[in-house]
Amino acid sequence: MKTSFMLNGQAESLDLDPRTTLLDALREQIGLKGSKKGCDHGQCGACTVLVNGRRINACLSLAVTHEGDEITTIEGLAGDETLHPVQAAFLEHDAFQCGYCTPGQICSTVGMLQEAADGWASLVTADLTADTMLTDEEIRERMSGNLCRCSAYPQILAAIRAAGGLA
């Protein structure tokens, strides 16, 4: 089934098996292997990509449903020479070990920072009607959809604080 979308700023057209998830389309058909398959069931976050600016689990999204969408993956964040600020912060703060959850953590961070900027609340927001303050507790809760078995959470928090201008 013919499907077209914008991928990291470039037009992409694919002939897809309807069963193909966005994650498998990226990894196996397009060859962008930065988005990882940790669980294939939305239970780990390693496949997180941005669709129309919002973070989603690419493993639970059929690729054919993304006609016309703007998709950004880990490969689309950095410039030719320069890392995206979140990538640079992850590197500097050692916010990863094995690196398998890392692309998902980074894409998730980019999406999360935008959600916070848009004033979205989280479960730990004490006053749902007040402005959003991205405290450590808020970052931890909002990033909980990205598991890191190496357990780099303290370093991820430090990186996000720095990248979000919160340090």
Place this chain on the structure above:
Amino acid sequence: MSSVKDWAAPTPISENRSGLIGKGVDRYEGRLKVTGAAPFAYEVETPSPPAYGVLIAAPIARGVVTSADVSQAKAAPGVLLVWTPETVPAQGERGARINPRNQRGANPALAARIEHFGQHVGVVVADTLENARAAAALVRFTYDTAPADLIFEDCLDKAEEPEGEEDVRIGDFEAAFAAAPVRLDASYVSPLQNHAQMEPCATTAWWDGDQVTVHTSIQMVKGGQHALAETLMIPSTRVRLLTRYIGGGFGGKGQSYDDLTLAALAARALGQPVRVAYTRQQMFQATIHRPAVHMRVRLGAQADGRLDAFALEAVTHCRREAPFTEHAANFARSLYAAPNRLTGHRLVKLDIPAAGPMRAPGEASGMLSLECAMDELAEQLGLDPIELRLRNEPESDPETGKPFSTRQLVGCMTEGARRFGWDRRSPKPGQVRDGRWLVGLGMAAAIRGNFLLPAKAGVRIDADGTITLRQGMTDLGTGTYTILAQITAETLGVPLSQVKVELGDSDFPPAPGSGGQFGAATAGSAAFAAGMNLRRALADLAVGDPSSPLYGDDPELVTFGGGNIAVDNRAEPLDRLVARAAPEGVYVEGSITPAADARDYSQHTYGAHFAEVGVDPDTGEVRLRRMFGVFAAGRILNAKTAMSQITGGMIWGVGTALHEYNAVDPRYGSFIAQDLASYHVPAHADIVDLSAMFLDEVDDMANPMGIKGVGELGIAGAGAAIANAVYNASGARVRDYPLTPEKVLAALP
């Protein structure tokens, strides 16, 4: 190396002239990882388009495959190959070239005899992953089932002494325990846990003539290479195994699995590259796990807290055909003084997936018992838990009498107590409230053995001055690439940017791989030795080269620094020397072997954990509020990656204390948790204000660099600190890990 005493001599590492040793430099491969460009095993480029293999698992615990109907699967779109026990190619026995125990879990693939639920009985290879997965669901098997022992608790009466192991008895434990004025006799349970590495096991394989290349996710390069060669019945020289990036191992990828065997066999049969990955569900059912351990601790003390009698007895389990003992009592042999001692293990054989090593095997589960028992005994005695430990601090190894190489347990506890604010702990439980939360503090000691294994490394310098270290070593995320670059650069006096590190290739000089927190010391010492050999080779080259400013100098006087080779004020850059005198480059190897007298010392890493938790008295929920650890683990090579290792370990301790367990269904032999929604590893929100520090230490007895491992120390004892904090907060003493809301609620006073 003949003696550990030789290792105290000054070296480029101890002199650390350019300051690279200990510096928190960014990860060597970090840029590749934050940009998604580091190729993991399933992702490597193949010489031609790959086919995709999907594994099929047996739904019974024990029995035999009696038939397989593959007609529908074979007729399904895109299917290239379907194998069942009857049709899978012959596979060689393993064991001649490697320890068969280490690779038993995957030998042979697709056996007709079922030894555990989830054992693979079929594979489908197709043109796409979608077609392979759909066709795999179309294969129909029939089975004859056999009776199985599935439940550990039901089989405790079948526990036996592990083969070749006896209890260790010092003095007369029973008499001393009976006579002790203060006694504690308590039992603790550490549950079955899964590694849950983020990257499922995966292999990409292809053949070039009679030579197979496999990229696979494995911690041990040589073990995997030999295992596959034996399976394929070919010489190991015809197997090239690569494992450059590994998405977490934690012991679970110390051996190979069916993905390696079947990708290689299918690639040979199809004449096409094949990728095979485990699903997340298969990771739970068809790889190894940490077995459950039942532990009985008996402590007999004088009124002043000094232990007269100490016993830790552990019962654990393994798969019937794959002997493995979780040595949950071993750590205790070196921890606290007591003249009368008993430690030992019993083993139950079950028909469930194989037990095996998982991050800090032994300590991770074992310390959950003793470090809570010490807390309970301290309360009985009216002593602070740290004071009780101080009163039982041994001067030499309490079991063997050997001197400690280094031991800073006391320093870890006292420094940690000071920084954490331990003096604010109320000795009586349930005294502090913050809103709806009951708040408490707990601590525990940490000990984990330190090891050095034989290893080699190769290092070459090219005419452009680039120095490349090559080793059949792995980096699971532990920081191996980075520390090897630091060691090599510091040894040769060049900037880090001049050093390349290449790992994870069976063509490279062999190292044992990553595990048992021996990786840095073992691989690093070999890299250091190779670097020292390269220094000698370059010195000889320079003093023998009439064009060199060092011509005719004594090679013993040659120094390295700033990218130069020098004697006094005569120097030249290394690249100029090599380009002129050895334009084809210089390659040398180095090796490390354990010292003959290494076992004359009791050698460990130490630490102390401090935790503050909140307990909701309505629901039994436990939330970490703060955690701090102090550790002593030899010279630290990289402040950043070592800290990440140690805090990562502590977080595993949080998971151990609060979240992680799996259970076997007594009717089917399957695990109840088969995915990451039901097996709970800590999520980000669980980890609040967690940090650590290292005490200054150099252990000259450990290896030529005075370093030790840090990969496993962080988990040792961490869970007990949390359990003790839960008790201090709420009065709920839960001895059955993890401390779920259900158990805490039941135990609340």
Place this chain on the structure above:
Amino acid sequence: MKPFTYERPGHLAEALARVAEVPGARFLAGGTNLVDLMKLEIEQPTHLVDVSRLPLSQIEETPEGGLRLGATTTNSQVAADARVRARYPALAQAILAGASGQLRNKATTAGNLLQRTRCAYFYDTTKPCNKREPGAGCAAIGGIYPNTAIFGASRACIATHPSDMAVAMSALDARVDVARQGGETRSVALDDLHRLPGETPHIETSLQPGELITAVVLPPPSPGGQIYRKVRERASYAFAIGAVAVAGGKIAMGAVAHKPWRAAAAERALAEGANPAEAMAAEMAGARTDGHNDFKVKLMGRLGVACLTTTAGAGSDQ
């Protein structure tokens, strides 16, 4: 995953017609549960009708002073909506307590309601399950999975409904708008949408084949405090082992039954002047446990009392 075909109609009427016409067709919205289950072949649709881009994604005021949440509003969108946060804080909390940021960005209001149980034996296709295969038996009964029902379970099924959002909606007296082929529409009380398992646990809702949820309608909030509290085995990104929503004196519980469990006995007791402890005791008296889930009685009783106590005396704007 079994092969299937896919289409994305431009109009609601067309989508309704297609699902009605094509045997084995299913609606697809966010897909976070359906695709998950299709991978395991627990769901095997032959045809997917993608409704995610139909104009069903608005949040609108109702003439009565409530809110109408379009079926394909995402969980994130609803939880972020200023009107929801101000007037239905229990709903915002419940949604934010569920899943992860990524999943909430994809999951929809209607899809959340229609998500299927997380019972371990439903997910493990090697085990008998009356939901997957009516008449096959229930492996959860006599099994070791502890997160099972204590209210309204049957001999055929002891599974629970996993939604957080639906529990808050129950306490808020929400209603569900439903459409079917031909333009017919109806409104169902949320409490009547999900069914108890009885002998037919595979029939989970009162929706007829081919019917589509088009919106959830929230009535104006009743006076009184609102809260949603969820208990789980880790601090985030986990399903509830127990949850309570209180809104204006109405109480609903999660992870205790095959549907969001409206605590009618507790509400009656409160109306008759009982204190929170007495009210919850009245409710929990109806619980039936099987050994593995005994803890839920103590847990839910205490959690209910805590929620009622917290909300007592609070205004609707709290």
